[in-house]
Amino acid sequence: MNDLTALPLPATADLLSLRKTVTGWKRQGLRVGFVPTMGALHDGHLSLIARAKEKADRVVASIFVNPAQFAPGEDFDAYPRTLETDAAKLAHAGCDLLYAPVASDMYPDGFSARLSVDGPARGLETDFRPHFFSGVAIVVAKLFNRVQPDIAVFGEKDYQQLLVIRQMVRDLDLPIDIMAGETLRERDGLALSSRNAYLSTQERGSAASLYEILAAFAADLEKGVDWETAQGKALAKAANVFDRVDYIEARCAETLAPLPGGKVHQPARVLAAVWLGNTRLIDNLPVG
Numbered sequence: 001m002n003d004l005t006a007l008p009l010p011a012t013a014d015l016l017s018l019r020k021t022v023t024g025w026k027r028q029g030l031r032v033g034f035v036p037t038m039g040a041l042h043d044g045h046l047s048l049i050a051r052a053k054e055k056a057d058r059v060v061a062s063i064f065v066n067p068a069q070f071a072p073g074e075d076f077d078a079y080p081r082t083l084e085t086d087a088a089k090l091a092h093a094g095c096d097l098l099y100a101p102v103a104s105d106m107y108p109d110g111f112s113a114r115l116s117v118d119g120p121a122r123g124l125e126t127d128f129r130p131h132f133f134s135g136v137a138i139v140v141a142k143l144f145n146r147v148q149p150d151i152a153v154f155g156e157k158d159y160q161q162l163l164v165i166r167q168m169v170r171d172l173d174l175p176i177d178i179m180a181g182e183t184l185r186e187r188d189g190l191a192l193s194s195r196n197a198y199l200s201t202q203e204r205g206s207a208a209s210l211y212e213i214l215a216a217f218a219a220d221l222e223k224g225v226d227w228e229t230a231q232g233k234a235l236a237k238a239a240n241v242f243d244r245v246d247y248i249e250a251r252c253a254e255t256l257a258p259l260p261g262g263k264v265h266q267p268a269r270v271l272a273a274v275w276l277g278n279t280r281l282i283d284n285l286p287v288g
């Protein structure tokens with residue numbers, strides 16, 4: 001395990017000291033915000049900390065690369081682990097406590113609970129990563145239980161995840177306000193993501209096309225083009241740029257349910273997942 005005592009902000013991998021600190025804050029009447037992450041922090045994550053600080057008196061961030069949300073053959077081993085630089089960034093962003101548990105503590109031998117989620121988890125990511133949202137739901141439920149936050153912030157970059165967590169919090173009666181943080185982008189439109197570090201120079205050159213394709217798809221829907229035609233155009237453009245397209249779809253913005261055929265008459269969101277080499281990129285934009 002890394003030496004957390006060397007980090008430049010209060011950091012713990014220990015549940016008891018996490019609980020003691022948060023209980024102390026709550027006794028003082030302070031509101032606690034929480035930003036769960038898998039580390040390899042970039043400005044997008046730090047903007048979530050800033051958002052939490054707007055709404056809470058103290059902010060906890062977690063860093064845990066959650067094995068339960070990776071299938072065999074996915075990038076669990078390759079996922080960048082940069083705990084010390086992450087801790088320094090969090091301290092600079094004004095985060096008050098870093099919780100960095102280890103896998104054997106989160107999932108000790110004999111761990112057997114599963115959380116099955118439906119509703120907004122249906123389709124899109126689930127069609128390609130069927131294990132993903134149950135893995136996210138179990139770890140976020142455990143982290144919520146451990147941190148006991150009043151609010152938690154999730155990035156819109158993972159829009160489906162945001163809606164899945166909102167639904168889970170409603171379903172389980174958890175007294176936590178789930179807030180959305182806007183997607184931060186590079187100058188050419190590429191959404192910030194820890195996985196962008198995997199892109200070669202050539203792939204990085206192509207990656208921003210995802211934003212352009214989604215922006216044109218959303219603009220077509222706003223102009224009243226029926227979604228099937230607009231989606232066909234987006235898929236054809238994506239096929240020219242990307243090595244593989246998992247999906248490019250328009251869905252209901254509130255539930256992620258499929259849209260009725262034809263023109264779009266309700267708040268909608270366009271969402272996509274594509275591949276460049278071994279790197280999977282996801283992104284989404286509001287329509288309107």
Ligand code: PAF
Pocket residue numbers: 036037038064066069136139140158161
């Ligand atoms: O979005 C992420 O980084 C992860 O899915 C989360 C929410 C931290 C759960 O592991």
